[in-house]
Amino acid sequence: MKHFTHLKDFTIDELNAIIDSAIALKKSAPAGLPLAGKSLAFCFMNPSLRTQVSFSVATASLGGHPVTLSLGSGGTWGMESVEGVVMDGTAAEHLKEAVPVLGRMCQGLGLRSFPAGKSWAEDKKENALAAFIKYSTVPVINMESASGHPCQALADLMTIRERMEPKKKNFLLSWAPHVKALPMAVPNSAVEIASMAGMNVTIARPEGYDLDPEVMARVGNNCAANGARLSLTDKVPQSFDGQHVVYGKSWGSLSEYGKPPSSDPAFRKKWTISAAKMQRTEKAIFMHCLPVRRGLVVEDAVLDGPWSVVIDEAENRLHTAKAVLLHLLASPKPAPARRHRK
């Protein structure tokens, strides 16, 4: 059975094939209703706008029935994911039941489960997603976990490919200020897929804001295999020089896990992505997964200026969602019936 949960499970050719399908679906609807008679449960343990709407619309547009669930809060039961515990706390249901049950009622499952933000060692286990993968009898889609957001990464690479041949182009992931210690899923996946696609990767971040070593090891290997550069720097605005893609994103520190970044005005000013910084690039496109805090992560002048592709990037969440659903669930086409010759 196929899942779509982590980029590392795929080769760049496989990911590009899904993106090829998304590009085709952006131009025209598929023939027929390939998901007719199929239901999918999209389970959210955290807020969502793009992911929720894109998977709902994608499923319906392919003839399927989307069920959007607020899992573990609100309308459903609190969920346990650890095996062997005595459930005398707040969780009323174990994923060991919930996931197989959903798999009996639906033909595919999605899960969004953010890290709790208290211990990276604990969050990195991705207990909820691991339970979905372990217990599911139907394909599972990772709609953002602690370690990655592969659906976002697909839309990101699609957006880049629509504008340039990524190989040997320069990709900057530039850390940005925030009021919260945000998850690292998006920056992890952004640099991972950029490195898979053969781009030169620069990560500009303050001291203490390095990404997870396992992710960085894969990124390093990818860059080495592709003959591309990987550089880390805390020099801004110099980091913007010569870039073709600027991916702005805030994330929390691993060394001071869960602690919000400094609110010092000079520090914020240094890292907020500005028009002045963008002007140092090679007419780079500006990317962000959204939602984005205007004036804090990035100046209005960048989002409203010629660099920004963030709305196109969000739209591509819809097309890549369709492509992922087809990749996981569409029946292979039967061989065309041969005509009998007379």
Next chain:
Amino acid sequence: MKHFTHLKDFTIDELNAIIDSAIALKKSAPAGLPLAGKSLAFCFMNPSLRTQVSFSVATASLGGHPVTLSLGSGGTWGMESVEGVVMDGTAAEHLKEAVPVLGRMCQGLGLRSFPAGKSWAEDKKENALAAFIKYSTVPVINMESASGHPCQALADLMTIRERMEPKKKNFLLSWAPHVKALPMAVPNSAVEIASMAGMNVTIARPEGYDLDPEVMARVGNNCAANGARLSLTDKVPQSFDGQHVVYGKSWGSLSEYGKPPSSDPAFRKKWTISAAKMQRTEKAIFMHCLPVRRGLVVEDAVLDGPWSVVIDEAENRLHTAKAVLLHLLASPKPAPARRHRK
């Protein structure tokens, strides 16, 4: 691009054409699935029963895919609507991104956004709805804003038209007691559409409960243009004399904005709509947008008596929702293929 956000953007003929379509749709389903392949995002910043269900069912019944979103709370991100702010507060996303993104995934958007109830000057700006209109690339439906509830008004006029020719008939908007300072959207739209339809309009309300002067100016102009009467009074039960339509509704005071009305029993008794008051009318129909607080806004004997049309009025929310969707989104019919004569 067409929107359906404020009554003042339409002539009475245009509104009546939408209602004509609703009346036809109430009798029989439209041919085919005019919204096939189209998705709509209905965004709620506040509670809803009739609006939520009517737009969901209307969309599905026309072949479209409804996505009901709890925007700015619960399942999605807190939303900013003011331009130029540094987003270092609680809102994680700006409507300047969210609205265009939804417009890339869906073919139409609805928004319910109640006033905050602290400053009428601030609420009247309708920042969220204004942002939807400004940033949307697809049609926008106002599912109740601070200033009006045009979808309710359509159902209201349809309900009146099903029972009488509105021109020169007497329409009473009668203020009613409540435990909260309720929004003025419904009473604003009710008197505006009644005045557009040529009815004589009476507004009975306690001192300090006048509607917004801009709305009243439009209502006055409409009545003048139609040769109809507009009167304001605080005399109850005399206000009920000779009325053909009684529209009961509580709303908050503009002069003491956000303060709940008096709970004095004599004051409540004076304004609660009673069977005795209804008996003074010309066998008037009793209308209310619902939800309604029984025993406080209106006596059970009225809601359960011969005057009440509130359930029909609510049902008409469904048919007018379909008509609004078709008005905004249905492709114009192709010219019928000509038959070849032999």
Next chain:
Amino acid sequence: MKHFTHLKDFTIDELNAIIDSAIALKKSAPAGLPLAGKSLAFCFMNPSLRTQVSFSVATASLGGHPVTLSLGSGGTWGMESVEGVVMDGTAAEHLKEAVPVLGRMCQGLGLRSFPAGKSWAEDKKENALAAFIKYSTVPVINMESASGHPCQALADLMTIRERMEPKKKNFLLSWAPHVKALPMAVPNSAVEIASMAGMNVTIARPEGYDLDPEVMARVGNNCAANGARLSLTDKVPQSFDGQHVVYGKSWGSLSEYGKPPSSDPAFRKKWTISAAKMQRTEKAIFMHCLPVRRGLVVEDAVLDGPWSVVIDEAENRLHTAKAVLLHLLASPKPAPARRHRK
């Protein structure tokens, strides 16, 4: 008009006919889309996973449009169900309006309304469900009320019938420990349908945990009419001897209503359903409605062992949901057109 709200409204033959339909639907989808053009509103006043997903998927798979509503909280208005009250509290809407309105927009309604857990005399009135039945003009489905969970009972009997002929087989309802005083709906319906199906019923529970006398009277009558045994016991593990079906479930005490059961370790150990207890049975199947607290209600070794049918039982919620929808809403088949003989 047909409803599906209480088991006592049906004969076992009628229930078995619905289950026959569910068994057929489990094998193959029905011809055509029997619910095309029909919408259903599933109203939840409490959390749900299986019920929510099963009715949504069942409705869509039959061609209908499901609307899942969080009623009386969250996205809609607080609901009043008592007649004649002055609504000056927190409830903004009376079911006397909400239910007929939903019936104008939808062709069927479902309601989940748990007991409040303060007074059994009050809870037993099932005010919300009673209001749905009283005010609805379309079929009503009880998706769990204070007194019963008939949809669960259908899936339960279907699960038993798939494995054995129930008549004269031994059915044990075994009380289990919990951190909360849970509702009695599921155990009530489980023993009621088992007794209707002609099984010998044993209820093993601690002192003070007897089920409602009205339910027990019906169960007693059913057993007497079927020549089957009904026994009550507080002897565990002896109660497991010779059983063919073990239905594990916790519920709160009627005599100390709303008070959680003892957390004494010895008491818990006595009542937690264990592999050792299951080994005393006649290779019984282990059933539970889910969600279930592992390690507290039942040992992991039972849920993960050869006895457990809980996932099949949950899957059958989907098939019985379809059968209930068809029972209530599908148009009777037109008589087949007669062929003209030549």
